[in-house]
Amino acid sequence: MALSDLFTNVQLLLRWVHVFAGIVWIGHLYFFNFVNIPFQGTIGPDVKRVVNxxxxSRALWWFRWGAMITFVAGLLLFTQLYMYDPVSGFGPSLAFSGEDGITGRAVWILMGMVFGTIMWFNVWFIIWPAQQKILPAVRDGVAPDPALPKRAAMASRVNTYLSGPMLFGMLAANHYGAVNFLTAVVAVALGLLAIWWSYKSAPQVGKSV
Ligand code: HEM
Incomplete structure (x- = not known):
């Protein structure tokens, strides 16, 4: 049935694009936070000027376009799954709400989407604008305005922490469904803990790998 069903085929394609771009985006985010930040402490200003x-600029290209494609494909998926019904057309579908009000699936995905949207905003409106000023300054051997790297690093750290709970929201929507206050709190706590542990485990400056 799925082989000839346009709705299901479009959905699989959107899911694939969404998760593929999500891997590109979050993979680079983790590279920046768990690999590059400790690495930067091991090199001097001359190497930084040449290498960084x-x-x-290459890594940030994949990072920001990964974020954009993840976001757009995610919104399209949301529209198709939660705001459209093949029989009745556009409007909240049964995946979004029923007789008992909003579904558990919708609560999970809205939680994931709120976190994901904050992350997308941070990439495009805080991290990338700051890096557009930092990188040319480093290239010219001039110290950038110290507020810029601070702001970019803070937004990047916030995004890294949000990515843990965000992923629970994405996965629980379709693969768990039921929700109550306690499950949501446990999911957020586990997501944050996983990121905290990853920061802690990342080999630091001067530590051999
Ligand atoms: C940026 C904002 C984002 C939006 C608006 C969004 C939206 C969505 C939607 C609507 C779904 C379908 C949920 C369902 O089947 O009920 C979904 C699933 C999913 N998303 Fe996101 N998402 C975002 C970010 C991310 C990011 C950054 C990742 C990281 C990899 C991600 C990974 C996933 C995964 C793995 C699934 C589950 C696919 C499946 O089980 O079939 N999403 N997302």
Whole structure:
């Protein structure tokens, strides 16, 4: 049935694009936070001037476009699954609400989407604008305005922490469904704990790997 069913085929394609772009985005986010930040402490200003603008401008390209494609494909998926019904057309579908009000699935995905949207905003409106000023300054051997790296690093750290709970929201929507206050709190706590542990376990400056 799925082989000839347009709705299901479009949905699989959107899911694939969404998760593929999500891997590209979050993979680079983790590279920045768990690999590059400790690594930067091991190199001097001369190496930074040569290496950073090259590697960072490439990595930031994948990072920001990964974020954009994840976000757009996610909104399309949301529209198709929760705001459209093949029989009755656009409007809240049975996946979004029923006789008992909003569904558990919708609560999970809305939680994931709120976190994901904050992360997307941070990439496009805080991290990338700051990096557009930091990278040319580093290339020219000039110290950038110290507020800029601070702001970018803070937004990047916030995004890294949000990514743990965000992923629970994405996965629980379709694969768990039921929700109450306690399950949501446990999911958020586990997500945050996993990120905290990853920061703690990342080999630090001077520590051999
Ligand atoms: C940026 C904002 C985002 C929005 C608006 C969004 C939206 C969605 C929607 C609507 C679904 C379908 C849920 C369902 O089947 O009921 C979904 C699933 C999913 N999303 Fe996101 N998402 C976002 C970010 C991310 C990110 C950053 C990742 C990281 C990889 C991600 C990974 C996933 C995964 C793994 C699924 C489950 C796919 C499946 O089980 O079939 N999402 N997302």
């Amino acid at each position: 603008p090259q590697i960072m």
